Amino acid sequence: MSEDQKGNLQSDEEDDEGRPASTPFDNPFFLPVLLWAFAAWFAWDIVTNAPAYQESPKFNEYGLLVTGILALYFTWSAVKEKRAEREKSSD
Numbered sequence: 572m573s574e575d576q577k578g579n580l581q582s583d584e585e586d587d588e589g590r591p592a593s594t595p596f597d598n599p600f601f602l603p604v605l606l607w608a609f610a611a612w613f614a615w616d617i618v619t620n621a622p623a624y625q626e627s628p629k630f631n632e633y634g635l636l637v638t639g640i641l642a643l644y645f646t647w648s649a650v651k652e653k654r655a656e657r658e659k660s661s662d
Contacts, residue, residue, distance in 0.1 A: 606642035
C-alpha cells in the first residue's frame with residue numbers, strides 16, 4: 572500500500588469515528604419498500620383469486636387499503652427526507 576493510500580485510509584477512519592456504522596435500516600426507503608411488498612402481496616391474492624382471498628376477502632381488501640395508504644405516506648416522507656439531505660449537502 573502506498574503512502575498516499577495509507578493517508579486516505581487514515582483520514583476516512585478519522586471521519587467515521589464519532590458516528591455509528593450505517594445499516595440498511597437507516598435508509599428512509601426501507602419501510603416503504605416493505606409496505607409496497609405487503610400491498611403487492613394482498614393485491615396478488617385479489618387479482619389471482621387465491622384460496623386465501625376466497626376464504627377471507629375482507630382481510631385482503633382491507634390489508635391492501637391500509638398498506639397501500641401507509642406505503643404512499645412513507646414513500647412521500649422518504650422522498651422529502653432525501654431531498655432535504657441533498658439540499659443540505661449542496662449548501
